[in-house]
Amino acid sequence: MTAPHRRQVTGFSNPLVKYLRSLRDKKHRRRERRFLAEGLRLLTDARECGVLPETLVMATDRDPHPLLTALEDAVHVAGGDIVEMEPAVLSKVTGKDNPQSVAGVFAEFDTRxxxxxxxxxxxxxxxxxxxxxxxxxxxxxxxxxxxxxxxxxxxxxxxxxxxxxxxxxxxxxxxxxxxxxxxxxxxxxxxxxxxxxxxxxxxxxxxxxxxxxxxxxxxxxxxxxxxxxxxxxxxxxxxxxxxxxxxxxxxxxxxxxxxxxxxxxxxxxxxx
Amino acid sequence: MTAPHRRQVTGFSNPLVKYLRSLRDKKHRRRERRFLAEGLRLLTDARECGVLPETLVMATDRDPHPLLTALEDAVHVAGGDIVEMEPAVLSKVTGKDNPQSVAGVFAEFDTRxxxxxxxxxxxxxxxxxxxxxxxxxxxxxxxxxxxxxxxxxxxxxxxxxxxxxxxxxxxxxxxxxxxxxxxxxxxxxxxxxxxxxxxxxxxxxxxxxxxxxxxxxxxxxxxxxxxxxxxxxxxxxxxxxxxxxxxxxxxxxxxxxxxxxxxxxxxxxxxx
CATH class of the missing domain: 3.40.1280.10 (SPOUT methyltransferase, trefoil knot domain)
Structure with missing residues (x-):
């Protein structure tokens, strides 16, 4: 397996940052049919249920963790996007001062x-x-x-x-x-x-x-x-x-x- | 019974407004041993349990309600303070855009x-x-x-x-x-x-x-x-x-x- 490619995203005005922030808003979630989930535990739950994020976002100052490696590998194999950003930028995305060091964008499920x-x-x-x-x-x-x-x-x-x-x-x-x-x-x-x-x-x-x-x-x-x-x-x-x-x-x-x-x-x- | 006396409080910098706002903060609650409760339903529950606010705060644009009259009378008889303020000022106290039109300051209970x-x-x-x-x-x-x-x-x-x-x-x-x-x-x-x-x-x-x-x-x-x-x-x-x-x-x-x-x-x- 090739090593996962991690895109570096910097700056608060990067379009991806804006997109991720917009998913905190119901109107944008509805339009994009995507949602955010935060934290290694939640994303690992998703992975173990066979659900992977389309985009995996990681803080540059994250601690290494075997579950994070497993997650990153799985997203890579599935052809997902893997992004690194500064903690301050990730804070803007998650709207919290002490953000989780990992978040993911998921496709909404069919709710009919x-x-x-x-x-x-x-x-x-x-x-x-x-x-x-x-x-x-x-x-x-x-x-x-x-x-x-x-x-x-x-x-x-x-x-x-x-x-x-x-x-x-x-x-x-x-x-x-x-x-x-x-x-x-x-x-x-x-x-x-x-x-x-x-x-x-x-x-x-x-x-x-x-x-x-x-x-x-x-x-x-x-x-x-x-x-x-x-x-x-x-x-x-x-x-x-x-x-x-x-x-x-x-x-x-x-x-x-x-x-x-x-x-x-x-x-x-x-x-x- | 004499009619309740309603003090008018205006302006965001009034000391009472500052005091009420400070009670949203744990540190100030601890020092004052007082807490805030909002809404006619909650304050009526308190009254029916025999607990009255020391200070009753009402918005000037409140709708009349028999339960509010009963509450105001009870606070008056008990010698409590009754205060009216503009909705915008009460918003500052309760920290919400659409505040309840009534709030009260209660003495904390003994928690030993x-x-x-x-x-x-x-x-x-x-x-x-x-x-x-x-x-x-x-x-x-x-x-x-x-x-x-x-x-x-x-x-x-x-x-x-x-x-x-x-x-x-x-x-x-x-x-x-x-x-x-x-x-x-x-x-x-x-x-x-x-x-x-x-x-x-x-x-x-x-x-x-x-x-x-x-x-x-x-x-x-x-x-x-x-x-x-x-x-x-x-x-x-x-x-x-x-x-x-x-x-x-x-x-x-x-x-x-x-x-x-x-x-x-x-x-x-x-x-x-």
């Missing part, structure tokens, strides 16, 4: 519902109008942990390809399928096959510990401040509720999804 | 372990080196939901009185006790009385669904990136683990705490 194979997993997470990218990433991470097939984003959600969501997913953006859809599209797709739609409800509903979960089980949580619209709850096969013993009437959306997902996992895989 | 009454609740949450204020607030919110007594913060954690933590707690900062302690102080206090210390462990440990939880049950989660130090796990009465079926080896700290807390709740209060 039609790409999902519902028979692939017993649990799927569904979020409606989830606005916080940290919550979104946390749901991806939880989905990975419970062996979910993926996360379906309904209505106007945070962008799963934002740097914050990718970071909070702790690599699960590369293992979990992600689909985006309007509610009516989702319901039409769901009802074309097997699938139990379960709402995390704030109303009087079935105790989440006693509910008859059935695979493939689609666990739906609502917007952080509004919860689920009533019409959406009405369309569900099952509405479940968790004890709320204090003053608050709801849980954090990612927490509600996780408590429900672990309960469904225990019910659907009693041995796990 | 000695203030906790462990017999008061079957579940207590304990976090070690929890760095993210959002996670901290989320744990307070979860604690409220499961009827926990409070959150004990071990070692160097995020500040529970930061605006971000207070906001993420969704009012639970006013219902949950908060204590801060070094690990050795905490263990010494814990062993003075009843209490089962349970670690959310990443190691081979008891299945969290099969564990013999006993009240008062102290559920310990570790730092976001490092997990718990081995010595801390060794000092626990029980180490429990959750299924991790995917690539990731851990859950978000607030998620792990919540899944564990709901499991302990089900075990300790079978009827709930």
């Amino acid at each position: 519902l039609a790409t999902l194979d519902r028979a692939k997993a017993p649990i799927w997470l569904v979020a409606q109008a989830l606005r916080d990218p940290g919550n979104l990433g946390t749901m991806l991470r939880t989905g990975d942990a419970v062996g979910a097939g993926g996360l379906i984003l309904i209505d106007d959600c945070a962008d799963p390809f934002s740097v914050e969501a990718v970071r909070a997913s702790m690599g699960a953006i590369f293992t979990q399928a992600v689909a985006t859809a309007r509610w009516d599209e989702f319901i039409a797709w769901l009802r074309q096959g097997d699938g139990q739609l379960v709402a995390a409800s704030l109303c009087d509903a079935t105790d989440y510990r006693q509910a008859p979960y059935a695979a493939p089980c689609f666990l739906l949580v609502g917007n952080e401040s509004q919860g689920l619209p009533q019409a959406y709850e009405d369309a569900c096969d099952l509405r479940v509720t968790m004890p709320m013993l204090g003053r608050a009437d709801s849980l954090n959306a990612a927490v509600a999804g996780a408590v429900l997902a672990y309960e469904a996992l225990a019910a659907l895989r009693p041995g796990s | 372990l000695a203030t906790l009454d462990r017999a008061k609740a079957p579940i207590w949450l304990v976090a070690q080196a929890l760095r993210d204020p959002g996670n901290l607030g989320t744990m307070l919110r979860t604690g409220d939901a499961v009827g926990a007594g409070g959150l004990i913060l071990i070692d160097d954690c995020a500040d529970p009185f930061s605006v971000e933590a207070v906001r993420a707690s969704m009012g639970a900062i006013f219902t949950q006790a908060v204590a801060t302690a070094r690990w050795d102080e905490f263990i010494a206090w814990l062993r003075q009385g009843d209490g089962q210390l349970v670690a959310a462990s990443l190691c081979d440990a008891t299945d969290y669904r099969q564990a013999p939880y006993a009240a008062p049950c102290f559920l310990l989660v570790g730092n976001e990136s490092q997990g718990l130090p081995q010595a801390y796990e060794d000092a626990c009465d029980l180490r429990v683990t959750m299924p991790m079926l995917g690539r990731a080896d851990s859950l978000n700290a607030a998620v792990a705490g919540a899944v564990l807390a709901y499991e302990a709740l089900a075990a300790l209060r079978p009827g709930s």
